[in-house]
Amino acid sequence: MKFFGIPVRFDVSALLLIYILALNGFSIASAETPAVRVVSALLLPATLIFSILFHERAHILAASRYGIGCRGITLLLFGGFATLESMGKRPREMFVIAIAGPLSSLLLAGIGLALSLAGQVFFGNALPPLVSNLLSIFTFLNMMLALFNILPVYPLDGGRMLHSALWDRCKDMEIARRQSIKVARIVIVVLFGLLLIGVVAGKVSVFSFVWFVLLAALLWQIQNRELKM
Numbered sequence: 001m002k003f004f005g006i007p008v009r010f011d012v013s014a015l016l017l018i019y020i021l022a023l024n025g026f027s028i029a030s031a032e033t034p035a036v037r038v039v040s041a042l043l044l045p046a047t048l049i050f051s052i053l054f055h056e057r058a059h060i061l062a063a064s065r066y067g068i069g070c071r072g073i074t075l076l077l078f079g080g081f082a083t084l085e086s087m088g089k090r091p092r093e094m095f096v097i098a099i100a101g102p103l104s105s106l107l108l109a110g111i112g113l114a115l116s117l118a119g120q121v122f123f124g125n126a127l128p129p130l131v132s133n134l135l136s137i138f139t140f141l142n143m144m145l146a147l148f149n150i151l152p153v154y155p156l157d158g159g160r161m162l163h164s165a166l167w168d169r170c171k172d173m174e175i176a177r178r179q180s181i182k183v184a185r186i187v188i189v190v191l192f193g194l195l196l197i198g199v200v201a202g203k204v205s206v207f208s209f210v211w212f213v214l215l216a217a218l219l220w221q222i223q224n225r226e227l228k229m
């Protein structure tokens with residue numbers, strides 16, 4: 001599959017994400033006819049996949065401005081990532097490539113919100129619940145994609161933005177990388193603690209917690225690999 005000319009690869013774990021979203025899509029339309037529920041089950045994963053691909057495509061577009069190519073986008077349980085030939089040859093390039101993703105997600109969230117409001121104004125109650133639900137979910141998913149990615153957790157976008165800022169200040173890319181990984185690990189430990197308290201207090205689902213732990217383990221592993229380079 002290609003998305004605006006970029007090859008897209010589905011990791012097996014992406015199937016689990018699609019399955020979970022399809023189940024959610026089916027259940028949010030519980031008051032509807034079976035046909036509408038099936039449409040909802042198909043549209044919900046499609047909405048997230050489109051949002052992730054759009055986000056990654058923005059990183060790729062920014063990188064191409066600096067002559068940096070891309071080998072493709074991979075989708076997995078935790079979202080997606082673009083395999084770029086370089087994350088930027090200068091701090092400014094790294095910053096622009098990193099921030100392009102969250103900005104594109106904010107743009108989609110804004111479009112989703114504007115369409116929701118327009119739907120309310122022009123159609124009111126005549127707007128099918130499936131459409132209004134999907135627009136709300138589309139807005140929410142993109143808002144979450146933007147917010148989640150700007151966390152200063154290397155190698156997420158926010159972590160790369162921090163890396164570029166530190167690189168610009170100390171003029172050494174490797175020292176800056178080590179510093180940004182230290183910050184990332186503090187943030188991961190704090191989030192782990194907060195989520196654990198949330199689970200004990202019944203405010204956070206066990207599923208969200210397990211998802212976070214798996215993601216944190218993956219990020220930690222990538223950080224280890226980059227520390228050894």
Ligand SMILES: [Zn+2]
Pocket residue numbers: 055056059101102149157
């Ligand atoms: Zn991103």
